[in-house]
Amino acid sequence: MNNSFPRLIDGMCATLRTEVLSRLDDEFARGQVFGVINLLNTFKSRADWSTEFLSQQVSVQSHALEQVRSLIASLPHAPEVATLTTPSVVSPTELLSLRDSANLEINKLLDWLASAKESLPGATALAIESELRKSMRREIEIELKNSPRPLFAEMSSGQENPI
Amino acid sequence: MNEELLPVQIEDYLQEQTGHAVQVGPLTRFAVGFSWKTYLVPIAGGLPEAGGASELILRLGPSYGLFAPYSAMPEFLSMRSLESSAIPVPKAYWAGDNTETFGAPFLFCQKVNGAAVVPWVPANTPPLDEAYRKSLGTEFIDALAALHSVDWSNQPIAQMAQGINIENAALNNVLYWEKQIERWAMRPYPAAQWAIRWLKDHCPVAPRVAIIHGDYRTGNFLEENGHITAILDWELVHLGDPHEDIGWVSMPMYMGGSPHFCRLTEPEWFYQRYSEKVGFQVSMASVKYYRAFSLLKLAATHMAAARCFEEGRFNDLRMPAMGSQIATCLRQLEKTIESPL
Numbered sequence: 001m002n003n004s005f006p007r008l009i010d011g012m013c014a015t016l017r018t019e020v021l022s023r024l025d026d027e028f029a030r031g032q033v034f035g036v037i038n039l040l041n042t043f044k045s046r047a048d049w050s051t052e053f054l055s056q057q058v059s060v061q062s063h064a065l066e067q068v069r070s071l072i073a074s075l076p077h078a079p080e081v082a083t084l085t086t087p088s089v090v091s092p093t094e095l096l097s098l099r100d101s102a103n104l105e106i107n108k109l110l111d112w113l114a115s116a117k118e119s120l121p122g123a124t125a126l127a128i129e130s131e132l133r134k135s136m137r138r139e140i141e142i143e144l145k146n147s148p149r150p151l152f153a154e155m156s157s158g159q160e161n162p163i
Numbered sequence: 164m165n166e167e168l169l170p171v172q173i174e175d176y177l178q179e180q181t182g183h184a185v186q187v188g189p190l191t192r193f194a195v196g197f198s199w200k201t202y203l204v205p206i207a208g209g210l211p212e213a214g215g216a217s218e219l220i221l222r223l224g225p226s227y228g229l230f231a232p233y234s235a236m237p238e239f240l241s242m243r244s245l246e247s248s249a250i251p252v253p254k255a256y257w258a259g260d261n262t263e264t265f266g267a268p269f270l271f272c273q274k275v276n277g278a279a280v281v282p283w284v285p286a287n288t289p290p291l292d293e294a295y296r297k298s299l300g301t302e303f304i305d306a307l308a309a310l311h312s313v314d315w316s317n318q319p320i321a322q323m324a325q326g327i328n329i330e331n332a333a334l335n336n337v338l339y340w341e342k343q344i345e346r347w348a349m350r351p352y353p354a355a356q357w358a359i360r361w362l363k364d365h366c367p368v369a370p371r372v373a374i375i376h377g378d379y380r381t382g383n384f385l386e387e388n389g390h391i392t393a394i395l396d397w398e399l400v401h402l403g404d405p406h407e408d409i410g411w412v413s414m415p416m417y418m419g420g421s422p423h424f425c426r427l428t429e430p431e432w433f434y435q436r437y438s439e440k441v442g443f444q445v446s447m448a449s450v451k452y453y454r455a456f457s458l459l460k461l462a463a464t465h466m467a468a469a470r471c472f473e474e475g476r477f478n479d480l481r482m483p484a485m486g487s488q489i490a491t492c493l494r495q496l497e498k499t500i501e502s503p504l
Contacts, residue, residue, distance in 0.1 A: 002349060002469040002486040014478040096350075103351040110356055136354040137497065143490040150488060152283035155481050156382070 005092075009044040013037050053146045054095035057139045058086060061102035064135030068109060071128050075120065079112050081105065099139075106132055165266065166190075172265055173204055173221065180257055181212045190221075197468070197481065198229040199398065200267075203274065213256050218274040220253065223267040227476040229467050233398070234260050235268040237323065241374060241400040242272060244318035249309040251275075251384075251393050277385025277392035280426070284419040291426055298389035300427035301436070306384075306394060307412070308440030311373040311405035320374060324402055332404045333366035333452070340460050347467040354493040358459055361500055367452050369404030370443040376400055379408045380417045381425040406446065409437070410453025414461065415495055447504040455499045462492035 016033050024030050062084040072078040082105045084098055109132060117125050154160065170187045177185040188205030202221045209215040224233030235258040242255035253273040260268045280291075280299070290296070315321055327335060341359050348355070376383075377399025385393045412424050412433070419426040424433050434445045469486025471477065 002466070002489055003473050003483045007473050007475070008483055011472060011478045011480055011483065015480050018478070100350045103353050106353040107351050107356050110353060110360070114360055132353065133357065133497075136357065137494075140354060140490045140494050140497075144494060147487060147490065149286075150283075150484065150491075152484075153281060153285050153288075155484060156283060157281055 005048050006044050009040050013040050049092040051092050051095055053142050054092060054099060056142050058084065058095055058098045058102060060138040061135050064131050065102065065105060067131040068128050071124060106135060176264055185210065199224050216273060220272050220274050222270045223265055225267050229471055233268045235270040236260060237400045238397040239270055240319040240322060241397045244315060244320040245313065248313055250306050251391055253393050275385055275393035277387040279385060280381040282380055282382040282417045282419060282425065286420060290421055295389045296427055299386055299391065302391040303427050304433055304436045305440055306391060307379060307408055308437050310376060311441050313374055315374050327372055327402050329369040329372060332369045332372060334363065336403055337362045340463050343463045344466060347463060347470045349470055349473060352493065354497060355459060355462060358455065358496050358500065362456055365452055367449045372402050373405045374400065375403040375407050379411055381427065405441065406449035406453045409445065409450050411457040413450060413454050414457050451499060451504055455496055458492050458496035458499060462489050465489045465492060
């Protein structure tokens with residue numbers, strides 16, 4: 001996800017109050033909506049993103065950075081590659097921060113590779129790019145594997161089974 | 164922007180423009196679009212300055228909308244430029260970017276009859292009726308070829324040229340969207356950065372500089388009985404390489420699980436008919452380039468949606484849902500770049 005967990009909960013509660021309750025007259029249905037708002041607020045104070053898929057993403061990035069570090073170790077004027085230090089117990093917030101730091105590092109390496117490519121041995125340049133791209137691809141695959149089917153048809157039509 | 168005051172503000176504005184009193188009925192807001200607000204404005208007795216129309220469309224670009232701050236000028240200039248062309252566009256009457264009049268940039272235009280074809284459909288949705296699809300598909304291709312054939316140099320939209328030519332059209336565009344990503348992304352996306360570099364290194368030369376709709380697809384035109392009545396949503400219009408609109412049309416997101424561009428046309432049919440109508444041969448290398456570019460642009464749009472929601476500009480839950488599709492765009496983007504022509 002690209003939005004924070006608490007903001008999503010706040011947005012859902014606000015939408016239910018302003019867009020749904022304001023158009024809903026049935027007493028029982030209104031009670032159910034308030035029940036949902038109550039539970040959402042409970043989630044906000046007790047739940048967060050799963051650390052499992054974030055850990056997978058960070059692990060992929062960490063592996064890629066290690067590989068690149070060893071590939072460029074013997075090159076003159078090679079940039080320093082940061083090491084991802086993962087504490088034994090981490091919160092989703094820390095994992096998100098680690099993931100973003102790793103991506104910044106990958107961006108820096110992509111910039112360096114673009115400027116240094118001509119002066120690097122062809123095979124080394126290819127291997128570095130391949131490692132970085134493998135990491136990007138895996139990060140995206142992990143995210144997609146943990147995403148439900150989007151409901152754009154329903155969202156744009158307001159119908160359960162639009163044609 | 165105060166919606167309760169809107170009918171009175173509209174009456175005052177129209178009176179100022181026409182020089183006579185105008186009576187406005189209750190407004191209806193359309194639930195379409197992710198950015199501009201669209202209203203149906205009934206006019207008692209019709210408006211002679213708008214061909215006697217008893218209904219107008221008013222579009223307002225709120226300061227909290229996706230990609231705000233807005234300007235009504237690109238849409239207004241393009242609609243004005245296409246008034247006498249073969250492209251079905253609503254007539255544009257008045258527009259302005261000042262926020263004193265309605266609290267937001269605004270555009271008044273003709274209300275055209277018709278319904279939009281939904282671009283996104285659930286899995287297992289039956290395909291469109293064949294005759295209907297062919298009829299709409301033909302007009303869909305022909306309208307795009309007509310748009311890309313317009314001599315815009317003496318039209319109002321020439322104000323947007325800003326030194327564009329066939330050599331710099333692609334790079335200018337990539338630089339613009341790179342800036343948008345810098346503005347909207349809430350975290351680093353190496354896949355986007357890698358793709359931007361690829362796009363900068365592979366800029367094609369355009370066959371001509373044409374008016375580009377920028378969001379040409381199902382959902383952005385109206386149809387009635389299998390015929391297109393109006394091409395809408397010109398907010399992203401600009402001048403550029405005609406292949407850009409083809410790249411957008413060909414994105415997998417708009418195929419609705421069918422083998423057809425925008426659920427309407429077989430790719431080969433599209434390329435062949437479009438080439439015949441527009442007067443140059445479609446370059447498959449340029450289509451691939453602009454499909455990749457379009458996926459980057461769509462990812463940027465989703466990044467904007469996620470950020471606007473996160474910053475609390477609105478609580479529209481479709482926005483974070485759009486934001487969750489960034490990974491899908493980036494995956495398709497890499498696949499496109501890696502694909503043969």
